[in-house]
Amino acid sequence: MGRRVKSLPLPGWRPILTAFTIWFLHFMVCWAAAEIWPHQWTANAVAWAATVIALLAVGAHLKRVRARHAAGQLPGWHYRFAQGAMAIATAAVLFGALPSLVFLP
Known part of the structure; x- marks a missing residue:
């Protein structure tokens, strides 16, 4: 019969x-915070x-991804x-929090 080759599972x-x-x-x-507490310090x-x-979660995810890549x-x-997605997510998280810094009650 044919020769069988094991392949790595796709991530x-x-x-x-x-x-x-x-x-x-x-x-x-x-x-949700902005909808529940509009124009209040609690929402900020x-x-x-x-x-x-979220930034800590992205950092932990980056560490996991680097470890998986190093292990092959x-x-x-x-x-x-994955690195590009983490860069986009980091920028989006920071820009998502920007209104809470600009529009202080």
Whole structure:
């Protein structure tokens, strides 16, 4: 019969989607806070706390992705796309928190 070759499992899109999920959750928390407490300090405090948590989550995700890439579990182009997604998510989280700094009550 034919020769069977084991291939590495494809990592899928999880490393890329995780960064965008963090961004989405941050946006939803900030939006909900602004809707629940419009023009109040509470909404700003929630936005700032959510921003710190989101940036820590992106940092932890970056560390995990780098470890997977170093172990050979994440091919080059998946790694580059994941890095790009994390850069976009980081910028979006920071810009998402910007209104809470500009529009102080």
